[in-house]
Amino acid sequence: MTKINDGIVTSYRQLVSDLHTHNHYYHVLDDPRISDVEYDGLMRKLILVEKQYPQLVKKDSPSQRIGGAPLPQFSQVQHAVPMLSLDNAFSAKALRDFDRRVHERLKGSENITYLCEPKLDGVAVSLIYEDGILARAATRGDGATGEDITSNVKTIKSLPLKLISDLPPRLIEVRGEIYMTRQGFEQLNVSMKKSGEKPFVNPRNAAAGSLRQLDSRVTAQRPLSFCAYSVEQYSDSGSPDTQWEMLRYVGRLGLRINPDIFFAANIDACESYCHDLFTRRASLSYDIDGVVIKVNDLEKQKFLGFLSRSPRWAIARKFPAEEASSQLLAVDFQVGRTGAVTPVARLSPVFVGGVTISRASLHNADEIARLGLHLGDTVVVRRAGDVIPQVVRVVHGRRQENSTVVLFPKFCPVCQSPILHLPSEVIARCSGSLRCAAQVKQVIKHFASRSAMNISGLGDRLVDQLVDTGCITSIVDLYDLSLSMLTPLERLAGKSARNLLNAIEKSKKTTLQKFLYALGIREVGINCARLLSQQFASIEEIMAAREDELLAIDGIGPVLAEHIQMFFANPKTCKVIQDLQKKGVHWPLTAADGVREIPLYGQVWVFTGRIESINREEAKSVLQALGARVSDSVSSKTSRLVAGKAAGSKLKKAKALDIPVFDEKQFLQFLEDIQTTDI
DNA sequence: CTACCTCGAGCTCA
DNA sequence: CTCGAGGTAG
Numbered sequence: 001m002t003k004i005n006d007g008i009v010t011s012y013r014q015l016v017s018d019l020h021t022h023n024h025y026y027h028v029l030d031d032p033r034i035s036d037v038e039y040d041g042l043m044r045k046l047i048l049v050e051k052q053y054p055q056l057v058k059k060d061s062p063s064q065r066i067g068g069a070p071l072p073q074f075s076q077v078q079h080a081v082p083m084l085s086l087d088n089a090f091s092a093k094a095l096r097d098f099d100r101r102v103h104e105r106l107k108g109s110e111n112i113t114y115l116c117e118p119k120l121d122g123v124a125v126s127l128i129y130e131d132g133i134l135a136r137a138a139t140r141g142d143g144a145t146g147e148d149i150t151s152n153v154k155t156i157k158s159l160p161l162k163l164i165s166d167l168p169p170r171l172i173e174v175r176g177e178i179y180m181t182r183q184g185f186e187q188l189n190v191s192m193k194k195s196g197e198k199p200f201v202n203p204r205n206a207a208a209g210s211l212r213q214l215d216s217r218v219t220a221q222r223p224l225s226f227c228a229y230s231v232e233q234y235s236d237s238g239s240p241d242t243q244w245e246m247l248r249y250v251g252r253l254g255l256r257i258n259p260d261i262f263f264a265a266n267i268d269a270c271e272s273y274c275h276d277l278f279t280r281r282a283s284l285s286y287d288i289d290g291v292v293i294k295v296n297d298l299e300k301q302k303f304l305g306f307l308s309r310s311p312r313w314a315i316a317r318k319f320p321a322e323e324a325s326s327q328l329l330a331v332d333f334q335v336g337r338t339g340a341v342t343p344v345a346r347l348s349p350v351f352v353g354g355v356t357i358s359r360a361s362l363h364n365a366d367e368i369a370r371l372g373l374h375l376g377d378t379v380v381v382r383r384a385g386d387v388i389p390q391v392v393r394v395v396h397g398r399r400q401e402n403s404t405v406v407l408f409p410k411f412c413p414v415c416q417s418p419i420l421h422l423p424s425e426v427i428a429r430c431s432g433s434l435r436c437a438a439q440v441k442q443v444i445k446h447f448a449s450r451s452a453m454n455i456s457g458l459g460d461r462l463v464d465q466l467v468d469t470g471c472i473t474s475i476v477d478l479y480d481l482s483l484s485m486l487t488p489l490e491r492l493a494g495k496s497a498r499n500l501l502n503a504i505e506k507s508k509k510t511t512l513q514k515f516l517y518a519l520g521i522r523e524v525g526i527n528c529a530r531l532l533s534q535q536f537a538s539i540e541e542i543m544a545a546r547e548d549e550l551l552a553i554d555g556i557g558p559v560l561a562e563h564i565q566m567f568f569a570n571p572k573t574c575k576v577i578q579d580l581q582k583k584g585v586h587w588p589l590t591a592a593d594g595v596r597e598i599p600l601y602g603q604v605w606v607f608t609g610r611i612e613s614i615n616r617e618e619a620k621s622v623l624q625a626l627g628a629r630v631s632d633s634v635s636s637k638t639s640r641l642v643a644g645k646a647a648g649s650k651l652k653k654a655k656a657l658d659i660p661v662f663d664e665k666q667f668l669q670f671l672e673d674i675q676t677t678d679i
Numbered sequence: 680c681t682a683c684c685t686c687g688a689g690c691t692c693a
Numbered sequence: 694c695t696c697g698a699g700g701t702a703g
Contacts, residue, residue, distance in 0.1 A: 073685090123702070139701080147701085201682065208702055209683045289703090354703095355681050387703060389680055450699085459698045491689060491696070499687085 004053055012056050015046050019062040020162060027158035027225075028256045060133045060162035067155045067216035074147040074214075079126060080173065081232040083140040084309055086292065086316040088385070092271050095293070098315045099267035102295060105304055105312065113296045114264040115243045116273045119316055120227055121204045121287040121354075122179025123211055125153065127228075132168025134161050139211070143309075152211050153178070155220035164254035169236040174250055176228035180207040181285050184223030202354035203287050228255040229292070242296045260284075263296070274317045281319070287354075289386055290318040321382040324352035325395060328377045331362065331406050333413050335438035337446050338522050339429040341419055343368055343408070345379075345391055353383040360389035364426050365408040374403040414438040434572070440474065441467050443520055447475045451526050452518035453507040457500045465489055475518075476576055478504055479583035508584045512539065515587055519573070522563040531555050532564075534629060538589070539577065543568040554604075554631070600628035603639035606654075609647030611664055622671060634659065642667045 019042055026032040026039070034042075043062065050057050057063065089095040102112060126146065128136040137153035138146040154161060156178065163172075180188070180203040188206060189199035200206035210222035228250050230243075240246040244263060251257045260277070264270045274291045281288065295301050295313040304313040327348040334342045343362040350357055360381060362368055371394055373379075378395040408428065412419055417432035430436050434443070444463050448455040455478070466472045471485050481504065486497035510518075516539075517529035524532070535553050536542045542564070550561040567573055605628045607616055619642075620630045634641060634653045641654040641661045654661055662670060 121703085141701085204703075205682055212684050212701070214685075357680080359680075361680085383680085385703095387680070457698070461697060493689065496688060496697095 012049050024254055065155050067220035070215040076145050077138045077148045078145055082143045086314055087310045089315050089317045095317050114270050115294050115296045116262040116264055116270050116291050117258045118260050118288040119290040119292045120177040120179045121289045122177040122207045125178050127174045129163055129172050132163040149211055151216040152219040155216055156224045156226050158256050159226040160254040169234050172234040173232040174228050175230045176226055178207055178224055178226050228257050243294050278319050290316050292316050322353045323380050323382040324350045325378055326350040326381050328379050333409055335414055335430050337442035337520055339439055340427045357381055357389045360391050368406050373406040376400050376403045446520045447518045455503045455507045457503050476579045511587045521567040523560050600626040603628040605630050606634050606638050606641050608650035609644030611644035
């Protein structure tokens with residue numbers, strides 16, 4: 001490290017500022033003021049100075065864009081405001097319905113205007129700037145929790161590391177899309193092919209793949225772009241009144257916003273903009289999958305509020321899915337865990353909607369009949385909702401003379417047992433139960449899965465192998481596996497076999513909830529399993545539960561109750577449960593063994609408003625661990641309401657029903673108390 | 680459903 | 694180097 005003086009500091013700062021400015025001109029405004037060679041010269045100079053005076057380097061230095069050493073993994077981050085998805089409108093009518101709903105909720109306000117913008121096909125990210133410096137970038141994840149991809153995002157040149165402002169907000173969270181232009185994608189693939197690497201299949205996957213790199217130096221080489229579309233939180237005076245003003249403000253801060261944004265005076269203007277954009281789709285420099293339409297007035301947005309998973313003030317007008325024709329090569333009949341027989345079309349591979357489709361579910365016999373499928377038919381396929389492959393229809397007039405109609409089998413293709421099709425159900429089922437190898441395999445896969453017994457290393461391929469070779473015939477057999485049985489199998493020499501046995505051993509220690517879920521009772525998912533494990537003290541109680549006891553549980557209806565009773569009425573399944581316990585599968589005891597351990601047993605808690613100091617999901621699981629059920633709505637059964645900031649109707653209702661209420665502070669104190677007294 | 684990244688471990692060939 | 698498992702994303 002060389003000694004530093006004021007002159008050096010000043011000229012270094014100038015250099016940093018110049019680079020930021022030119023970067024902005026080039027990447028955000030598309031209006032370069034100096035040549036690439038000159039820019040590179042400045043950058044080289046910067047790196048030289050930083051090498052000599054490393055103490056100068058700050059988080060926002062343009063040199064940070066070259067990417068740093070690989071991360072061991074991405075860390076998890078909680079979103080302060082959840083990242084929701086948008087409701088979709090697949091037709092002009094659906095869009096008008098949206099407009100009608102908005103008007104109904106905003107009765108009295110006449111002029112509702114909208115802001116339309118292209119919906120980029122990329123990866124959604126959240127950016128947090130603190131005092132104008134990019135502090136954190138995260139993926140959407142499940143909406144509540146995402147991954148910290150800051151080091152990768154910093155390498156994106158169209159995204160400022162430092163906001164352009166003399167007085168930047170102390171904190172601002174901007175959301176937007178990271179994507180790749182078609183040109184960038186083409187060029188990248190050329191160079192990938194040149195270096196012998198596999199090219200990406202579409203720009204979206206290229207963008208997503210680039211962001212998933214642990215080594216941000218790789219990401220730095222990828223032509224990623226960023227475009228902002230919303231602001232979630234900011235601390236600043238003079239807050240904007242409209243979505244449009246907000247975006248312009250973000251633009252002034254140096255973030256790129258979409259130049260094709262359109263202000264619409266009414267919903268018809270939105271629809272014609274969508275139509276226009278759809279016709280121009282191919283000539284755009286980036287891929288889009290629709291148009292996002294938002295109520296422009298922020299006050300109105302706030303008033304409209306949210307549905308469970310999406311805002312009521314915005315919608316994605318999706319373009320009709322791209323269609324392509326393919327040939328029906330065959331229909332496979334897959335047998336699921338419960339014996340459900342699902343027909344799956346095997347198609348000649350066809351590139352549509354950015355991926356190659358070669359299989360598509362046909363759902364059930366009715367669907368086959370609706371399509372009137374014959375083997376070898378030419379069919380139209382698309383990606384419904386832009387994800388799920390779907391056979392749309394048969395192309396008539398192209399059918400082979402002697403082609404055979406697709407028949408739903410009468411017998412299971414795996415075990416030859418009769419397939420039963422109850423008139424009351426759409427789904428046909430193989431009657432083989434556990435005599436059917438396909439069902440056995442699916443049962444085992446489900447049993448081993450992450451949210452069930454969590455036996456890591458026991459994947460699809462291995463289960464197939466174990467069952468096919470006769471090593472195991474049931475979930476119980478898993479616990480009798482030994483090294484000598486595994487070693488002869490493919491790819492299971494030495495280490496893998498030991499790892500698997502360890503994982504199986506580890507799975508013996510579980511929870512009642514996971515065990516119940518693992519059993520694979522029809523209609524009993526992870527949620528229902530939790531209800532059962534909370535309401536009953538032991539598996540024996542659940543096995544013996546009467547129908548009325550089951551129905552008394554909020555969330556369990558007559559169908560579920562019958563499935564549960566049917567399941568445990570079968571002596572074979574009872575034997576399996578006993579055997580598993582004999583092999584050492586166990587879980588901590590709950591209710592009956594000590595009310596102390598579940599102090600909130602039987603209580604129903606509800607949250608409302610914004611809770612700031614603790615993540616709501618976390619609070620929920622703490623309460624559940626204490627034995628409470630957490631519900632979404634207040635009723636007479638509610639034991640207590642936790643009201644955060646800006647609580648609304650739920651608080652009112654709770655007061656009306658005389659239900660005790662905690663504010664955030666009281667709630668935290670309560671949690672603290674209960675945890676200290678209990679241990 | 681498809682595509683992508685990462686990891687550990689096995690297989691292959693030198 | 695290749696494979697399978699496990700994770701992510703839309």
